Amino acid sequence: xxxxxxxxxxxxxxxxxxxxxxxxxxxxxxxxxxxxxxxxxxxxxxxxxxxxxxxxxxxxxxxxxxxxxxxxxxxxxxxxxxxxxxxxxxxxxxxxxxxxxxxxxxxxxxxxxxxxxxxxxxxxxxxxxxxxxxxxxxxxxxxxxxxx
Amino acid sequence: xxxxxxxxxxxxxxxxxxxxxxxxxxxxxxxxxxxxxxxxxxxxxxxxxxxxxxxxxxxxxxxxxxxxxxxxxxxxxxxxxxxxxxxxxxxxxxxxxxxxxxxxxxxxxxxxxxxxxxxxxxxxxxxxxxxxxxxxxxxxxxxxxxxx
DNA sequence: CCAATATAGTTGGGAATACGAACCAGTTAA
DNA sequence: TTAACTGGTTCGTATTCCCAACTATATTGG
Numbered sequence: 001x002x003x004x005x006x007x008x009x010x011x012x013x014x015x016x017x018x019x020x021x022x023x024x025x026x027x028x029x030x031x032x033x034x035x036x037x038x039x040x041x042x043x044x045x046x047x048x049x050x051x052x053x054x055x056x057x058x059x060x061x062x063x064x065x066x067x068x069x070x071x072x073x074x075x076x077x078x079x080x081x082x083x084x085x086x087x088x089x090x091x092x093x094x095x096x097x098x099x100x101x102x103x104x105x106x107x108x109x110x111x112x113x114x115x116x117x118x119x120x121x122x123x124x125x126x127x128x129x130x131x132x133x134x135x136x137x138x139x140x141x142x143x144x145x146x147x148x
Numbered sequence: 149x150x151x152x153x154x155x156x157x158x159x160x161x162x163x164x165x166x167x168x169x170x171x172x173x174x175x176x177x178x179x180x181x182x183x184x185x186x187x188x189x190x191x192x193x194x195x196x197x198x199x200x201x202x203x204x205x206x207x208x209x210x211x212x213x214x215x216x217x218x219x220x221x222x223x224x225x226x227x228x229x230x231x232x233x234x235x236x237x238x239x240x241x242x243x244x245x246x247x248x249x250x251x252x253x254x255x256x257x258x259x260x261x262x263x264x265x266x267x268x269x270x271x272x273x274x275x276x277x278x279x280x281x282x283x284x285x286x287x288x289x290x291x292x293x294x295x296x
Numbered sequence: 297c298c299a300a301t302a303t304a305g306t307t308g309g310g311a312a313t314a315c316g317a318a319c320c321a322g323t324t325a326a
Numbered sequence: 327t328t329a330a331c332t333g334g335t336t337c338g339t340a341t342t343c344c345c346a347a348c349t350a351t352a353t354t355g356g
Contacts (some may be wrong), residue, residue, distance in 0.1 A: 019283045020271050022290035023178060028197070028301055029293075030175035032217055044341070049176070061305060066340050071179055081341085098304040100350045123168050129292035135167045138289050142170035144277035145177075192312070209334060222314045224335055229312080246322045248332040 026126070033122050037115055046070075047082055051104065051112040054088060060099045087111060175273070181270050185263055193294040194218075195230060199252065202236060208247045235259060 009013040031045065046068065053059070053067055059080070065072040079102060082088050087108035093099035104112065127135055179193065186196040193215065199217050201207070209227070213220040227250060230236050235256035241247035252260065275283055 007324095014279075016272065016275060016283050017268060019275060019278075019287040019290070020268055022287050022293075023174065023181070023271070025272070026171065026290050026293050027175040027178035030172055031179060034172070035217075046342075062303090069183075070342095071344060072305065073307080073345075075163075077342080084175050096304080096352075097268060100305065117174075120165060120168055123171070124164065126171075126293045127164060127167060130289060132164075135164055137166040137285065139170050141278060141282060141289075142167070142174050145170075145174050145274045194313075210332090216314095219315060220334065221316075221336080225313075241333095244323075244333080248334065 005122065027067060029126065034119060037118050037122065039116060041111065044117075047078060048076060048115065050082065051087065051108060054102065054104045054108070054113055056117075058101055058103045060093060060101050062099075075079065082108070155162050177274065178271065181265060185266050185270065189259065189263060191263075195226060196263065198226060198230065199235065199256060200264065202252045202256070203260055204251065205263075206251045208241060208249050210247075212250060230256070 035045045036047055036050055043051070049068060050064065053064065057063075059067065061075050062072050065075050079088065079090065083090060084107070086105055088102055088104050091101045091103070093101050127138070130138065155270065172249050175224055182196055183193045186193055191199070198215060198281065201212065205211075209223050213223050216223075219241060227236065227238065234253055236250055239249045241250070275286070278286065281289050
């Protein structure tokens, strides 16, 4: 059993792996920043995400769960706590009265906006080494990655 | 604010924001993948990270905590459980006998390797839209971002 | 039209994560 | 050699997340 690292694939190999490595590194850094900003406002990363999703949506609980990749039972408590803090609210859906819509309150919208502003400021330095054309390039490259 | 004559200086706004947005999107996707791979092996994202860090290091507990941005008290239990599963081990540092070094067992190394292999395969599709030169470019751009 | 079935959300139990405070045990400084 | 400091663990608490069980509403088939 030798180390299976020795494969020398012509064009696919090293460049791709390194790009992925870099991507993972950056991903963790981004999470760190978002996590910290959340913590400063007594919000978990997941709650931060919830607020982010609600910025431009009014999903029902199940849709929210799907977005987050979580079980719907995990969402209830999450919503409870955020609702208790007045950041979001529930409302019974009128068409399907089993369903519950979730949406930001004005206070929640305000806080979300403020946090995402902070996030932008704090993430900015990560791109310090890039000039405008490089940023544009990065955006285009990453844009391709998220097209699903 | 829009002097259409010279597009040199004030291109800070939209391009940067969009690049950051894309970055955050991708970061969440990456986390999702890693998280799932961890879960398939009954490991939390944090534990996955611990194993990843131990691949090429033999830190003491405090160093590990610093790497993860966690309190050292959070690390003990984490190590306990992974140690109980035989994935890593502790050893009293001989120079400073208060300190405890943490390192992978062969089994832990094996599992880590296998998971990171899977991760590479699963993250690969994210770069599907990019050809080799673009990947190289991405790597270089992101590389700059992680230079701290 | 109504019983069987499916779906939406909540609740409760249990394991894991993370923090801070309190606590030993070793180390360094006064 | 005390006194102060540092490295790790333990304890108590809050949160997150899953699964299973449950209630309420919707849908379907006979």
